[in-house]
Amino acid sequence: MKETILTGIQTSGTPHLGNYVGAMRPAIEASRRTDVRPFYFLADYHSIINSHDPAKLKHSSMEVAATWLAMGLDTDNATFYRQSDIPEIPELNWILSCMTAKGLMNRAHSYKAKVQANEENNASDPDKGVTMGLYNYPILMAADILMFKAHKIPVGKDQIQHIEMTRDIASRFNHHYGELFVLPEALIDDSVSILTGLDGRKMSKSYNNTIPLFLPEKKLRKLIMKIQTNSLEPGAPKDPKGCTLFEIFKAFGTEAEVADLEKRYEAGIAWGEMKQFLFEYINEILSPFRATYDELMANPGVIEAELIKGRDRAREFSVPFLHEIRKAVGFSPLG
Numbered sequence: 001m002k003e004t005i006l007t008g009i010q011t012s013g014t015p016h017l018g019n020y021v022g023a024m025r026p027a028i029e030a031s032r033r034t035d036v037r038p039f040y041f042l043a044d045y046h047s048i049i050n051s052h053d054p055a056k057l058k059h060s061s062m063e064v065a066a067t068w069l070a071m072g073l074d075t076d077n078a079t080f081y082r083q084s085d086i087p088e089i090p091e092l093n094w095i096l097s098c099m100t101a102k103g104l105m106n107r108a109h110s111y112k113a114k115v116q117a118n119e120e121n122n123a124s125d126p127d128k129g130v131t132m133g134l135y136n137y138p139i140l141m142a143a144d145i146l147m148f149k150a151h152k153i154p155v156g157k158d159q160i161q162h163i164e165m166t167r168d169i170a171s172r173f174n175h176h177y178g179e180l181f182v183l184p185e186a187l188i189d190d191s192v193s194i195l196t197g198l199d200g201r202k203m204s205k206s207y208n209n210t211i212p213l214f215l216p217e218k219k220l221r222k223l224i225m226k227i228q229t230n231s232l233e234p235g236a237p238k239d240p241k242g243c244t245l246f247e248i249f250k251a252f253g254t255e256a257e258v259a260d261l262e263k264r265y266e267a268g269i270a271w272g273e274m275k276q277f278l279f280e281y282i283n284e285i286l287s288p289f290r291a292t293y294d295e296l297m298a299n300p301g302v303i304e305a306e307l308i309k310g311r312d313r314a315r316e317f318s319v320p321f322l323h324e325i326r327k328a329v330g331f332s333p334l335g
């Protein structure tokens with residue numbers, strides 16, 4: 001059997017250049033691999049932990065799905081679905097909850113960070129603002145992964161603990177009920193670029209410093225013009241290292257183009273000129289994808305059809321596998 005690569009895509013916020021080069025681009029490339037079984041899904045059950053606005057939730061799922069499709073996700077080879085379309089996942093989530101030590105969840109970084117913040121702020125309750133959804137986040141993630149017998153999980157470093165917890169939970173289940181689950185491994189790609197945002201910090205929606213992928217042309221130009229630089233005059237040699245403009249270019253340009261730009265930095269390119277150059281370069285790359293994206297956003301039925309296709313393919317696997325799991329646990333006909 002082919003190895004399964006599976007990853008969940010958060011459906012909060014508008015996808016930006018940092019998301020694209022960090023997570024999407026490698027995943028889209030991998031979606032064409034026929035030597036593995038790629039699974040990608042919109043993690044919308046996870047989204048309702050933080051987002052309680054139904055219209056926003058829906059819009060966000062649409063934007064994220066449209067972005068992945070527009071950027072060339074191969075949905076014939078990869079199975080692309082919405083977590084909330086797979087009822088087997090929440091059922092498995094419950095079964096796994098009954099095999100998960102509460103103490104394991106107490107150790108989750110994201111939960112601990114919340115408690116620590118509450119303590120620092122002298123909150124009356126250290127669990128202030130913590131829902132059971134947030135607390136159980138790692139179990140739902142384990143259900144996402146174990147449901148499809150995934151082997152490799154491409155994620156950022158911040159998710160490593162969740163994969164380890166998944167292994168813990170799966171081992172406990174396997175030990176008790178029989179070897180049904182595959183123990184997954186995190187797949188961390190150190191070669192992907194991490195982009196800096198408008199203000200020089202890591203590009204992230206929590207810093208509000210992102211460049212969304214599919215801004216209209218004028219807005220894209222305006223944001224690129226806003227990127228912070230130092231105050232070196234035109235003609236003064238500039239250091240490409242640590243320069244946000246250069247870094248963004250590097251994430252898209254060919255090796256030869258990057259080498260050429262390095263020379264222009266040395267020769268003292270003006271920041272205004274560099275920004276205009278970067279805008280034109282990025283805009284030319286994004287334009288055709290933006291057109292597809294706009295078309296998808298205007299025709300949500302097309303996006304929906306893709307997700308339904310993915311749902312049906314995913315459930316071909318999850319329905320019979322959950323049946324086996326239920327049987328192992330002792331849910332089967334009495335006579």
Ligand code: TRP
Pocket residue numbers: 006007008009010043046140141144145153154155159
């Ligand atoms: N927690 C992941 C993140 O924040 C998203 C996610 C949910 C996920 N379920 C998953 C990733 C399963 C990999 C596998 O990025």
